[in-house]
Amino acid sequence: xxxxxxxxxxxxxxxxxxxxxxxxxxxxxxxxxxxxxxxxxxxxxxxxxxxxxxxxxxxxxxxxxxxxxxxxxxxxxxxxxxxxxxxxxxxxxxxxxxxxxxxxxxxxxxxxxxxxxxxxxxxxxxxxxxxxxxxxxxxxxxxxxxxxxxxxxxxxxxxxxxxxxx
Amino acid sequence: xxxxxxxxxxxxxxxxxxxxxxxxxxxxxxxxxxxxxxxxxxxxxxxxxxxxxxxxxxxxxxxxxxxxxxxxxxxxxxxxxxxxxxxxxxxxxxxxxxxxxxxxxxxxxxxxxxxxxxxxxxxxxxxxxxxxxxxxxxxxxxxxxxxxxxxxxxxxxxxxxxxxxxxxxxxxxxxxxxxxxxxxxxxxxxxxxxxxxxxxxxxxxxxxxxxxxxxxxxxxxxxxxxxxxxxxxxxxxxxxxxxxxxxxxxxxxxxxxxxxxxxxxxxxxxxxxxxxxxxxxxxxxxxxxxxxxxxxxxxxxxxxxxxxxxxxxxxxxxxxxxxxxxxxxxxxxxxxxxxxxxxxxxxxxxxxxxxxxxxxxxxxxxxxxxxxxxxxxxxxxxxxxxxxxxxxxxxxxxxxxxxxxxxxxxxxxxxxxxxxxxxxxxxxxxxxxxxxxxxxxxxxxxxxxxxxxxxxxxxxxxxxxxxxxxxxxxxxxxxxxxxxxxxxxxxxxxxxxxxxxxxxxxxxxxxxxxxxxxxxxxxxxxxxxxxxxxxxxxxxxxxxxxxxxxxxxxxxxxxxxxxxxxxxxxxxxxxxxxxxxxxxxxxxxxxxxxxxxxxxxxxxxxxxxxxxxxxxxxxxxxxxxxxxxxxxxxx
Amino acid sequence: xxxxxxxxxxxxxxxxxxxxxxxxxxxxxxxxxxxxxxxxxxxxxxxxxxxxxxxxxxxxxxxxxxxxxxxxxxxxxxxxxxxxxxxxxxxxxxxxxxxxxxxxxxxx
Numbered sequence: 001x002x003x004x005x006x007x008x009x010x011x012x013x014x015x016x017x018x019x020x021x022x023x024x025x026x027x028x029x030x031x032x033x034x035x036x037x038x039x040x041x042x043x044x045x046x047x048x049x050x051x052x053x054x055x056x057x058x059x060x061x062x063x064x065x066x067x068x069x070x071x072x073x074x075x076x077x078x079x080x081x082x083x084x085x086x087x088x089x090x091x092x093x094x095x096x097x098x099x100x101x102x103x104x105x106x107x108x109x110x111x112x113x114x115x116x117x118x119x120x121x122x123x124x125x126x127x128x129x130x131x132x133x134x135x136x137x138x139x140x141x142x143x144x145x146x147x148x149x150x151x152x153x154x155x156x157x158x159x160x161x162x163x164x165x166x
Numbered sequence: 167x168x169x170x171x172x173x174x175x176x177x178x179x180x181x182x183x184x185x186x187x188x189x190x191x192x193x194x195x196x197x198x199x200x201x202x203x204x205x206x207x208x209x210x211x212x213x214x215x216x217x218x219x220x221x222x223x224x225x226x227x228x229x230x231x232x233x234x235x236x237x238x239x240x241x242x243x244x245x246x247x248x249x250x251x252x253x254x255x256x257x258x259x260x261x262x263x264x265x266x267x268x269x270x271x272x273x274x275x276x277x278x279x280x281x282x283x284x285x286x287x288x289x290x291x292x293x294x295x296x297x298x299x300x301x302x303x304x305x306x307x308x309x310x311x312x313x314x315x316x317x318x319x320x321x322x323x324x325x326x327x328x329x330x331x332x333x334x335x336x337x338x339x340x341x342x343x344x345x346x347x348x349x350x351x352x353x354x355x356x357x358x359x360x361x362x363x364x365x366x367x368x369x370x371x372x373x374x375x376x377x378x379x380x381x382x383x384x385x386x387x388x389x390x391x392x393x394x395x396x397x398x399x400x401x402x403x404x405x406x407x408x409x410x411x412x413x414x415x416x417x418x419x420x421x422x423x424x425x426x427x428x429x430x431x432x433x434x435x436x437x438x439x440x441x442x443x444x445x446x447x448x449x450x451x452x453x454x455x456x457x458x459x460x461x462x463x464x465x466x467x468x469x470x471x472x473x474x475x476x477x478x479x480x481x482x483x484x485x486x487x488x489x490x491x492x493x494x495x496x497x498x499x500x501x502x503x504x505x506x507x508x509x510x511x512x513x514x515x516x517x518x519x520x521x522x523x524x525x526x527x528x529x530x531x532x533x534x535x536x537x538x539x540x541x542x543x544x545x546x547x548x549x550x551x552x553x554x555x556x557x558x559x560x561x562x563x564x565x566x567x568x569x570x571x572x573x574x575x576x577x578x579x580x581x582x583x584x585x586x587x588x589x590x591x592x593x594x595x596x597x598x599x600x601x602x603x604x605x606x607x608x609x610x611x612x613x614x615x616x617x618x619x620x621x622x623x624x625x626x627x628x629x630x631x632x633x634x635x636x637x638x639x640x641x642x643x644x645x646x647x648x649x650x651x652x653x654x655x656x657x658x659x660x661x662x663x664x665x666x667x668x669x670x671x672x673x674x675x676x677x678x679x680x681x682x683x684x685x686x687x688x689x690x691x692x693x694x695x696x697x698x699x700x701x702x703x704x705x706x707x708x709x710x711x712x713x714x715x716x717x718x719x720x721x722x723x724x725x726x727x728x729x730x731x732x733x734x735x736x737x738x739x740x741x742x743x744x745x746x747x748x749x750x751x752x753x754x755x756x757x758x759x760x761x762x763x764x765x766x767x768x769x770x771x772x773x774x775x776x777x778x779x780x781x782x783x784x785x786x787x788x789x790x791x792x793x794x795x796x797x798x799x800x801x
Numbered sequence: 802x803x804x805x806x807x808x809x810x811x812x813x814x815x816x817x818x819x820x821x822x823x824x825x826x827x828x829x830x831x832x833x834x835x836x837x838x839x840x841x842x843x844x845x846x847x848x849x850x851x852x853x854x855x856x857x858x859x860x861x862x863x864x865x866x867x868x869x870x871x872x873x874x875x876x877x878x879x880x881x882x883x884x885x886x887x888x889x890x891x892x893x894x895x896x897x898x899x900x901x902x903x904x905x906x907x908x909x
Contacts, residue, residue: 095823
């Protein structure tokens with residue numbers, strides 16, 4: 001087992017563990033923390049695959065901006081104490097079973113694919129670098145990129161309108 | 167109009183027109199107009215038929231195709247008429263007798279309300295139309311239209327006085343019993359179509375197409391056709407509708423019994439004679455059923471007290487004779503007897519109608535008697551009719567019956583002996599009827615006696631014409647042993663039956679035997695007539711019958727037997743299906759579906775909880791399902 | 802690494818996200834679970850893009866569109882979060898709860 005594989009497994013365990021923490025913890029703040037850890041683990045995976053740009057963006061946008069937003073909201077509303085009422089026990093069990101079924105079915109579907117033997121390029125290859133992605137973004141994908149800025153603008157206006165009193 | 171055969175379609179079309187005019191105008195037309203139109207169209211048809219007859223006699227046989235009636239795949243059934251010797255004779259009988267009955271009806275039905283009067287004539291014309299269609303059709307399908315048409319018209323006319331429940335029941339009985347036979351006819355038709363692909367007579371009755379049928383198939387087809395004929399022509403086991411058909415007005419009985427309807431079965435078998443000649447086993451069955459019906463009906467007629475019932479059973483009996491003739495291969499004799507029977511049976515029925523008219527609707531002959539004093543013409547014509555049907559030498563019935571008996575003798579002496587017995591019974595009950603009705607002293611109420619009168623001319627003239635025909639009608643078929651080459655009818659019909667003659671074994675009894683047979687039957691019949699006359703004119707049997715007489719009076723309890731064996735179980739089955747299967751199962755299923763949907767939707771409503779969580783759960787489960795299905799499908 | 806490791810990991814994260822959405826009633830946690838699912842997909846996309854780059858290595862940019870898709874997903878997710886959180890705040894202001902069981906107005 002070389003260092004890459006070792007890192008892969010460590011990151012995987014962290015990602016899954018913290019993901020479970022999101023779902024299971026009663027306190028929303030812990031959930032947020034678990035999600036942040038998960039994002040970091042995923043970013044670690046990106047780095048392992050030499051997708052440097054996405055790794056950084058992931059941390060900045062998700063772990064930075066979005067999660068801070070979440071925390072803000074939770075703390076603003078003072079929800080950390082608000083333990084949710086677990087009225088419908090069996091609906092939760094059914095939900096868990098349904099989710100696991102989905103997982104099993106998808107894994108089972110994977111078993112018969114040809115693609116699973118293909119290898120993923122680890123550590124090398126420069127498509128994940130800022131330079132090459134940036135060139136792509138501003139040549140081939142320039143129109144979607146500009147449109148996404150419009151999307152942001154509308155999201156901004158939308159959240160202001162919704163959040164406004166009355 | 168070079169040739170009348172080109173306008174032959176007017177023969178059935180005129181009665182149809184009459185039916186439409188009378189039927190639609192029954193409320194606005196006066197009785198005189200209705201009677202004039204109703205009788206006039208039949209007279210016109212009769213004149214055309216007469217013309218056609220002479221054309222056919224001159225050797226012109228005609229087939230006319232008017233339009234394609236059924237065109238399905240390879241099956242092409244044209245609407246076509248065929249005029250040949252056989253149909254020409256029937257045309258004359260139907261329109262001739264039919265015309266007399268129409269004229270008679272104008273007087274007989276005069277007490278009806280105008281709209282019923284119009285309705286009556288519309289039905290009567292439709293009846294004649296259907297019968298004409300039946301005999302003119304050039305294929306089995308057109309024949310079947312007429313076949314069903316007469317069934318319908320008999321239903322309408324038997325139930326003419328539909329307000330009386332038992333009359334409607336009699337109409338239903340006639341219709342349903344006919345339907346049983348029709349089913350067999352229809353199946354025979356289907357077999358013909360499936361085996362030969364055609365129903366046209368001229369195509370079926372050729373050696374080439376008959377060769378395609380195996381002996382078994384021919385037996386099956388002929389048997390089914392014969393069952394169809396038993397329904398229409400009132401033979402065992404489907405005869406009980408005919409006596410009940412007396413519920414209709416008397417002229418209708420005359421029409422059914424003499425000119426139309428019951429002779430349809432005979433016509434059909436005579437038309438398909440080649441087919442029947444190829445199936446000797448069917449011929450045997452026909453002969454046996456024929457003689458059995460003849461004897462059964464004759465014994466029943468011995469003890470009936472209703473004047474029309476006696477005549478009805480005598481019709482069944484005479485029809486039995488005709489089937490005996492057909493079964494013996496004596497086709498000409500059957501046709502001959504149809505003709506003479508049409509004359510004297512129409513005469514007898516119209517005569518009885520005249521009597522009933524005079525008696526103010528009374529039909530029980532125990533309450534009559536001595537009518538000869540009051541109704542001279544009716545009495546005389548009725549006597550002539552009785553002599554004719556009894557088979558007194560010189561009258562028409564003698565010739566035709568003698569020919570049938572000769573044919574039966576050729577087939578088997580046993581059949582001859584039974585046939586002779588039937589003839590004696592016929593003579594006996596007819597003169598019992600005559601003597602009880604017209605001789606002795608009057609036994610009705612004083613009021614009725616006062617009312618007794620001779621019927622008007624519209625009734626007596628047809629009686630006189632029919633009486634003349636009944637007397638002389640037999641001379642078209644003087645048998646070979648009496649005068650050589652005098653059997654005009656046989657010569658005329660020879661083209662129709664010649665192929666059958668080639669098939670059937672010929673038993674030519676020598677002339678002395680035939681003289682002997684004719685002499686024997688004549689002597690016995692005359693003796694029977696004298697016994698019956700003397701016995702019943704002095705002392706009519708008024709006492710309630712006992713022993714065997716009671717059985718006969720109750721018609722051998724055949725109606726009761728049918729009632730128990732067929733009608734009641736069917737009714738039970740019907741009420742079971744109606745009350746249990748329909749209400750519980752069918753209705754239950756229908757209501758159950760409704761209730762299930764309502765229940766299901768009420769339960770399903772909870773799925774729409776409005777809770778996002780449950781929607782998502784559904785979505786996930788759906789995804790899983792899709793994956794699983796796809797997973798299994800791929801393998 | 803073989804691709805199926807990444808696929809399985811992504812599926813696992815995704816399934817955890819689904820279970821979270823199904824079982825939790827707290828709107829914010831549900832929302833976070835959705836983010837988790839998006840990230841699982843992102844991870845998968847990156848893994849596939851790298852796999853394509855290895856198998857079709859002739860072109861230098863082969864597989865880079867996969868990573869650009871991830872980028873756009875992040876853009877959309879950021880917009881979505883801003884609107885979504887605004888809605889949750891709004892809801893809390895109205896019903897004083899963020900239990901999604903109160904969000905059954907769809908029924909009416």
